[in-house]
Amino acid sequence: MxxxxxxxxxxxxxxxxxxxxxxxxxxxxxxxxxxxxxxxxxxxxxxxxxxxxxxxxxxxxxxxxxxxxxxxxxxxxxxxxxxxxxxxxxxxxxxxxxxxxxxxxxxxxxxxxxxxxxxxxxxxEGQDEEGIYRHCVRLYSRAKPDALWAVIRDLGSISRYSTGLKASRLEGGSVAEPGAVRVCTNQQGQSWAEEVVSMDDPSRTVVLRFRAEAEDFPFPLDEMIGGWTVTPAANGTSTVDIWWSVRPTRRRLGWVLLALMTIPLDRDIRHIVAAMEAEGSGKSAGSMMRLPVLGYC
Missing domain, CATH: 1.20.1440 (de novo design (two linked rop proteins))
Structure with missing residues (x-):
């Protein structure tokens, strides 16, 4: 970057x-x-x-x-x-x-x-099409890659780790595979759907397409896609890359909107990964006092 x-x-x-x-x-x-x-x-x-x-x-x-x-x-x-x-x-x-x-x-x-x-x-950076913007964060977790990935790939349980979500569920079957849809509801009662585009266990990568075309999509975005990747780091720890690629509804100042959105995203994603880290390590969330270090990728 x-x-x-x-x-x-x-x-x-x-x-x-x-x-x-x-x-x-x-x-x-x-x-x-x-x-x-x-x-x-x-x-x-x-x-x-x-x-x-x-x-x-x-x-x-x-x-x-x-x-x-x-x-x-x-x-x-x-x-x-x-x-x-x-x-x-x-x-x-x-x-x-x-x-x-x-x-x-x-x-x-x-x-x-x-x-x-x-x-x-x-x-x-790296976007070939005008009006498309990307935000990518990189977090360093103490959890083992496979243990952390097992928690992340359980897509329907994301609300267990995010205080900003009231509920989440997986539709189209109980297995997180291409074609399945995750439905999330935030604390304000707004809901949106995320379709699984790809799920690759060997590379520990998942890609989701947000159904921004829905009339009740709560964000001012015409297109949105995101993904998670977990890779091994030193001493059995993990590196987690989380990214979003969006096309804002308002083209001229869309990058300003995304920049503002990064404030809660950068704050909340550390807590989400910390809670997942605790789950993957078999510990209580309260025992994981140190939040993962966040950088950009």
Whole structure:
């Protein structure tokens, strides 16, 4: 996965926000006077806020999360749209103050643009068709591959491991094989069907097609397909790849929708795999205190 453009833009944002925050804390009074007699305490508070924003960026960089990177970009946009109108307020800012506001807004806008472009690049990577986006997470489990796969391939029992699901069942027979359909119902009472496209035990892989054409399909997607793959890792542990490929109903900003959807997906999937890991290891879910490490694939 190509994450370098997004990481580079976030790093530049971190450096710029931190430098601005330190400058406002150290020289807030002088900067306030130069900009238009703005109170020193306000500049100091603004500086502390920028350092807090920098800390958020650092957290996202440490464990890259697409959804949170989008939120950072949204906050950048909010900064631009909330500060530019100050240029039109007569008598509020000096000429130097207007120039500072304009330059900072321009830098923030550029950083936000490159962050969002980096997010879109990640989600569109490897997709041949316009409007199709893919999200793939990789988790590292302590369970043995065969034990974990036995839990995953029991498709009708997924609600046992997901707090977001109220019920799940397998239709078209009790065996999870191509043509069988899993029906899931979430806590809001919304239901959808997932058709088994392939089930390969030797490679520990399952692929499911969500029946997005159904009138009551609860997600704003025209197409959706997903899959799980379990592979052996070091010392008898497992690597689990889980992916979704979607075509959003709204084409132009569909990648924004998927980026937002990754926030609950990335959070919940760790708990789901942890519960499956406990089941596969013959332990109680409460005894598995450490959640699997999540990355992108």
């Amino acid at each position: 190509t994450t370098r453009p997004l990481r580079t833009a976030l790093t530049a944002n971190l450096v710029f926000s931190t430098l601005c925050g330190v400058a406002l804390i150290v020289s807030g009074r002088e900067i306030g006077v130069a900009m238009g007699a703005l109170p020193g305490w306000f500049m100091t508070v603004l500086g502390v806020g920028l350092l807090g924003f920098g800390a958020l960026i650092a957290f996202v960089l440490a464990r890259l999360r697409i959804g949170w990177a989008l939120i950072i970009s949204g906050l950048d946009l909010l900064w631009v749209v909330s500060t530019l109108p100050l240029l039109a307020v007569l008598g509020l800012l000096t000429a130097d103050g207007r120039l500072i506001v304009l330059l900072v807004a321009a830098v923030v806008a550029v950083l936000g643009f490159f962050q969002m472009r980096g997010i879109r690049t990640i989600l569109a």
